[in-house]
Amino acid sequence: MSAAQLRILESFPEPEFTALRDAAFAEFGSGSKQLSDVLADEASRQSEVPKAGSPSPQELRTGAFVDNRLVGWSYSRVEENRLHMVNSGVLPEFRGRGIYSDLVKAAISHADAHGLFKIISRHVPSNNAVIIPKLRLGFIVSAFEYSEVYGPLVHLTYLIGEKRRELYLARSKPLVPSNEPDQGPS
Numbered sequence: 001m002s003a004a005q006l007r008i009l010e011s012f013p014e015p016e017f018t019a020l021r022d023a024a025f026a027e028f029g030s031g032s033k034q035l036s037d038v039l040a041d042e043a044s045r046q047s048e049v050p051k052a053g054s055p056s057p058q059e060l061r062t063g064a065f066v067d068n069r070l071v072g073w074s075y076s077r078v079e080e081n082r083l084h085m086v087n088s089g090v091l092p093e094f095r096g097r098g099i100y101s102d103l104v105k106a107a108i109s110h111a112d113a114h115g116l117f118k119i120i121s122r123h124v125p126s127n128n129a130v131i132i133p134k135l136r137l138g139f140i141v142s143a144f145e146y147s148e149v150y151g152p153l154v155h156l157t158y159l160i161g162e163k164r165r166e167l168y169l170a171r172s173k174p175l176v177p178s179n180e181p182d183q184g185p186s
């Protein structure tokens with residue numbers, strides 16, 4: 001458990017969120033026009049969310065606060081029966097304290113509480129800082145993709161519920177015993 005306090009928000013506070021997002025993604029390079037276009041599109045769609053009432057169940061915005069300062073966030077949306085973790089980040093000086101791991105655990109709790117089947121996300125394969133915490137929390141590598149915008153991507157999936165996880169484990173046994181015929185792809 002990190003020292004950050006997590007709060008589910010209707011919208012991220014501005015200008016703090018824009019400054020945090022720019023700092024968290026700074027190492028990805030300012031030359032990536034495509035990436036800034038995608039992030040700007042996501043930001044503009046966030047502003048279309050109705051302001052009144054409780055947070056929309058179709059979207060999950062979680063802010064991580066240390067001494068009331070926004071130091072990390074995670075944004076996800078519901079797509080059919082799954083939660084898509086779209087983007088997350090933690091300020092460089094607050095990394096390595098488990099804040100992102102707590103944000104992922106909050107996403108798992110939210111998806112479980114809302115009856116969703118799984119959580120999905122897509123990552124640059126070299127981004128160990130995001131892939132390793134997720135694997136440690138039970139995500140599995142579920143696919144690879146070549147994206148025109150981002151290049152090669154690895155897909156991670158978290159299956160909700162014991163039965164789905166047991167089925168996955170049964171299906172993903174790496175070895176077929178030598179006395180049984182191989183009946184499928186390996």
Ligand SMILES: CC(C)(COP(=O)(O)OP(=O)(O)OC[C@H]1O[C@@H](n2cnc3c(N)ncnc32)[C@H](O)[C@@H]1OP(=O)(O)O)[C@@H](O)C(=O)NCCC(=O)NCCS
Nearest residue numbers: 087088089090095096097098099100101128129130132133
């Ligand atoms: C990815 C990111 C959110 C991780 O945040 P974080 O709060 O530092 O992550 P955590 O502290 O929860 O990490 C937990 C574990 O991940 C592993 N880990 C974290 N950073 C790592 C790194 N750079 N390389 C290898 N493993 C790493 C460690 O095993 C760590 O556990 P440990 O401290 O017990 O050894 C943060 O690095 C970040 O904001 N990166 C830039 C934005 C980004 O890439 N966002 C994700 C794509 S949208």
